[in-house]
Amino acid sequence: MPPQLKESIRKALLTWYSRHQRDLPWRATHDPYHILISEIMLQQTQVERVRQYYQKFLKKFPTLRKLAQAPLDEVLKAWEGLGYYARARHLHRAAQIVLRDYGGEIPQSREELLKLPGIGRYTAGAIVSIAFGQDEPVVDANVRRVLSRLFAIRQAQTHRELEELARKLLPPGQAGLFNQALMDLGATICVARRPKCLICPLAKLCEAQRLGIQSELPVRPHARAKPHYDVAVGIIWKGDKILITKRPDEGLLGGLWEFPGGKRQLNESLEDCVRREIFEEVNVRVRDLRHFMTVRHGYSHFTVTLYVFWGYYAGGRPRCQECTAWAWVRPSDLPRYAFPSANQKIIAKLFDALDKSAVNSRSRARNAKE
Numbered sequence: 001m002p003p004q005l006k007e008s009i010r011k012a013l014l015t016w017y018s019r020h021q022r023d024l025p026w027r028a029t030h031d032p033y034h035i036l037i038s039e040i041m042l043q044q045t046q047v048e049r050v051r052q053y054y055q056k057f058l059k060k061f062p063t064l065r066k067l068a069q070a071p072l073d074e075v076l077k078a079w080e081g082l083g084y085y086a087r088a089r090h091l092h093r094a095a096q097i098v099l100r101d102y103g104g105e106i107p108q109s110r111e112e113l114l115k116l117p118g119i120g121r122y123t124a125g126a127i128v129s130i131a132f133g134q135d136e137p138v139v140d141a142n143v144r145r146v147l148s149r150l151f152a153i154r155q156a157q158t159h160r161e162l163e164e165l166a167r168k169l170l171p172p173g174q175a176g177l178f179n180q181a182l183m184d185l186g187a188t189i190c191v192a193r194r195p196k197c198l199i200c201p202l203a204k205l206c207e208a209q210r211l212g213i214q215s216e217l218p219v220r221p222h223a224r225a226k227p228h229y230d231v232a233v234g235i236i237w238k239g240d241k242i243l244i245t246k247r248p249d250e251g252l253l254g255g256l257w258e259f260p261g262g263k264r265q266l267n268e269s270l271e272d273c274v275r276r277e278i279f280e281e282v283n284v285r286v287r288d289l290r291h292f293m294t295v296r297h298g299y300s301h302f303t304v305t306l307y308v309f310w311g312y313y314a315g316g317r318p319r320c321q322e323c324t325a326w327a328w329v330r331p332s333d334l335p336r337y338a339f340p341s342a343n344q345k346i347i348a349k350l351f352d353a354l355d356k357s358a359v360n361s362r363s364r365a366r367n368a369k370e
Contacts, residue, residue, distance in 0.1 A: 001168055009150070009205055010171045010178065016201035017181035022047070022188070025054055027180070032106040032131040033064045039126045040091050040118060044084055044300070047187065053082050064104055068095035076255050076338035083341060084300070085253055090118025108132045121159065129175040137166035138179045142186025148218030149190060152207035156219050227302045232273040233261025235350060236286050238313035241328035244337065245282055248324050252299065257337040259308070259346060260284075260323070270307045281322040287314035293349050297342040306342050 021027070024047065026038035037057060041050040060078050061067040067075065072092055079088035094116040098106055106127070107113055113124040125138040139147075139162045147153065147162055157165075171178055189196045195214050197203050208214040236243040236259075245260045247253055262277035264270060271289045278284050288311055295306040318326050329337070331354060334347050 005205065006169060009169060009202060012201045012205065013181045013185065014171070014174065014177060017177065017184060020184070020188075021180065022184055025051065030131055032108075032127065034058065035127055035131040036094075036106060037091070039123045040087050041082065043087055043123065045082065049082065053079075064095050064106070065099055067092065068099040068104075072249070072255055073338060077336075080338045081341060081344065085256060085340070086251075087118055089249065089255060090116075093117045094119065106131070108134070110134070110136055121163065125163075126179065129179050131176075133173070133176060135167075135170050135172055135175045137163050137170055137175070138183070139163050139166055140183060140186075142184075142190075143179075143182045144186075145192065145218050146182055146186045146190045146202075149195070149208035149214050150202060150206050152211055152213065153217065154213075154219060156221055226298075229302060229304045230264040230270075230307065231261060231304050232264055232270045232277065232307045232309065233259040233346075234274045234278055234286055234289065234309050234311050235259055235292060235346070236278065236284065236311050236313055238328055241330055242334075243278075243282070243284065243313070243318070244327055244329055244334075245320075245323040246325035253340045255338075256340050256343075257327075258339060258343050260326075271309065274309050274311070279316070282326050283319045283321055284316045285314040286311045288312050292353075293346065295342050295345050297345075304342070306346075308346050 026034060029035070038050065038054055041054060041057075057078055061070060061075070070092070072089065075088050075092045076085060079085060082088075097116060098104060102112075107116075108128060110124045110128050113119050113127060114121070119127075122138050122140055125136040128134040129136045129138065139159055143166060144157075144162055147165055148157070151165070166179075166182070169178070185200070185202070189200045190202075193215075197206070197209050197214060200206070200209075203209050206214070208217050234243075243260060244257050246257050247255065249255045260278045260281050261274055262281065264273040265276075268276070270291075274289055275286055278286055289309040290311070292308045292310040295308065297304050297306060320326060331350060334350075339347065
């Protein structure tokens with residue numbers, strides 16, 4: 001890379017960033033703990049979504065020690081709705097390790113950070129450059145797009161290859177600012193569709209813009225079709241309480257509570273699936289099932305259609321067979337538990353149905369008196 005080109009890119013980008021950087025709450029601090037929280041939240045999640053959670057989470061867990069000493073259930077509840085719950089479990093475990101092994105001080109070494117659960121090369125680079133001022137690059141989807149267009153890279157590159165290219169661009173002593181500038185440029189100007197080249201500060205330096213191929217880059221590998229699963233679950237009543245179960249701590253939704261159920265087997269009816277899964281999971285038999293609602297939900301690597309049934313307890317002494325805990329809870333207590341997003345939709349519909357039922361009951365009572 002010619003030194004003159006490198007300097008021109010640095011100057012143009014930092015000048016633009018000084019005038020147009022996004023006003024984000026985690027940019028008002030260099031506290032390593034705050035930076036850690038923001039960067040874990042920003043993994044695979046849009047900025048505006050993180051903005052809604054960041055300050056509330058820090059209010060709940062203002063220090064690394066508070067986070068490390070909190071019960072995992074409490075951390076998952078605070079994370080509820082943000083998705084990718086493995087991040088919350090890893091963050092909680094990382095805080096415990098830092099408290100135990102590093103005296104509560106987040107390590108300043110990229111190599112030491114990479115040893116912590118949930119921290120990869122991007123997150124480690126962001127923490128050491130932003131919180132500690134070290135000259136380390138970061139490459140996320142936005143940076144990958146900017147670099148691919150800026151240098152007209154027409155072949156798929158590995159993360160490490162793009163990381164080394166980004167490293168060459170870093171202005172000494174200003175890596176944190178430069179990394180954030182690259183990310184902002186990709187998020188607001190050099191966007192995936194219809195890049196705003198007319199107002200881009202790097203337009204005159206961009207090889208893809210010169211060749212007119214900016215919309216063709218970056219080169220993406222062929223995406224595989226996501227598998228789909230049919231899942232049947234039950235809102236199972238015993239008196240005025242509902243059965244909920246807790247998933248094992250590991251896995252995509254580990255440690256979260258849910259309405260019991262599971263994947264439908266080949267040629268199995270949805271009702272039979274609910275009966276089998278609940279019995280296998282928690283040793284409970286159910287009766288009088290009726291369809292309540294259908295929820296379609298997408299995860300990073302697969303999609304599900306969730307068929308929800310309303311039913312009643314028919315026998316069996318509950319015990320954990322394929323779950324880590326179970327509970328009979330009143331509907332009003334459901335908000336105390338951390339549920340995945342798909343189950344949150346069920347809870348919202350359940351509350352709506354119960355509200356309507358209560359209104360109808362009061363109406364019938366008034367009519368009877370009249």
